[in-house]
Amino acid sequence: MQNSAPSSQALKTCTLSKLPNAAFMLLRAGLVSKTKTDTPELVPSCVEVNGVVANAKQLARFREVCGFRENGQLPITFPQVMSTALQIKLMLEPEFPFNPIGVVHLRNEISQTRVLTEDEALDFNVATSPMRTTPTGYEVDFVNSVSVAGEQVWQAIATVLIRRKLGTSKPAKREHQKGREYAHVETWGIPGNRGRRYAKASGDFNPIHLYTATAKMLGFRRHIAHGMWSKSRCIAHLWDDNWNQPLQINAAFKLPVYLPAKVTMMHEQEGDSIPFEMRGPTGRRPHVVGEINLAPNK
Numbered sequence: 001m002q003n004s005a006p007s008s009q010a011l012k013t014c015t016l017s018k019l020p021n022a023a024f025m026l027l028r029a030g031l032v033s034k035t036k037t038d039t040p041e042l043v044p045s046c047v048e049v050n051g052v053v054a055n056a057k058q059l060a061r062f063r064e065v066c067g068f069r070e071n072g073q074l075p076i077t078f079p080q081v082m083s084t085a086l087q088i089k090l091m092l093e094p095e096f097p098f099n100p101i102g103v104v105h106l107r108n109e110i111s112q113t114r115v116l117t118e119d120e121a122l123d124f125n126v127a128t129s130p131m132r133t134t135p136t137g138y139e140v141d142f143v144n145s146v147s148v149a150g151e152q153v154w155q156a157i158a159t160v161l162i163r164r165k166l167g168t169s170k171p172a173k174r175e176h177q178k179g180r181e182y183a184h185v186e187t188w189g190i191p192g193n194r195g196r197r198y199a200k201a202s203g204d205f206n207p208i209h210l211y212t213a214t215a216k217m218l219g220f221r222r223h224i225a226h227g228m229w230s231k232s233r234c235i236a237h238l239w240d241d242n243w244n245q246p247l248q249i250n251a252a253f254k255l256p257v258y259l260p261a262k263v264t265m266m267h268e269q270e271g272d273s274i275p276f277e278m279r280g281p282t283g284r285r286p287h288v289v290g291e292i293n294l295a296p297n298k
Helices: 022-031 056-066 078-082 084-092 194-202 212-216 227-238
Strands: 012-016 045-052 104-112 122-128 132-134 137-148 151-163 184-190 247-253 261-267 273-279 286-293
Touching: 022 084, 045 084, 056 078, 056 194, 056 227, 078 084, 078 122, 078 137, 078 151, 084 122, 084 137, 104 227, 194 227, 227 247, 227 261, 227 273, 227 286
Parallel strands: 012 045
Antiparallel strands: 045 122, 104 151, 104 247, 122 137, 132 137, 137 151, 184 261, 247 286, 261 273, 273 286
């Protein structure tokens, strides 16, 4: 597997003895107020922790709320959940020049060389990459890597956006035209408590996902589903327990899913690729657009 993270020798590296508590880290993030500047500078850095075994209770909650089977495997999106607190820790450091609250998760790309089992000891390394300037703000990649016995077996690149109006060019206007057709289509109902249930499973208690009142405090008309829940739910629906080869799953997060909701899940197998989408009930408004690549090394 190609390592997309900057060399740890060139980074400020922090080594922890255990994973931090994600809920506590998020609380700290809500209390942070960093000075806004017109010329922010991000210094790439990383944090690592070794020998982490998935918490059985948290894993059971995650499987239940996302729909993964109890098969002895570690769901492919679960290491991303386990590393959430490490990402927040990097956002709290002075090397990250933006306030953590308000950061938007745009895209998530996960690769693994083989299936991980639920009882393996995992070594985590989470690093920030240099930021990119776009018309809508600054983009930063958080590169989350997992190794077992010195071999990298899993990696996720979580791309986030810090909204700013930059330059004179305008971002392309969103037009929610009817997208491509899929062979398999079904409708899912998502209850209003899904954000709270996923928060208990993931540790991500961001107020925008909990209640309408807390979401309104941050500018949303209602609370919304976690992007990683939406991706995980789609993958759980499509997952084949026999997949143990290298594979890659990409997803772009589009419009928020306001809770409660009805959504349309669509997918179709095309050789070694399974494109999938989560859309609104009419099939026009995109929420998640993704693809499972079963042979990324071809």
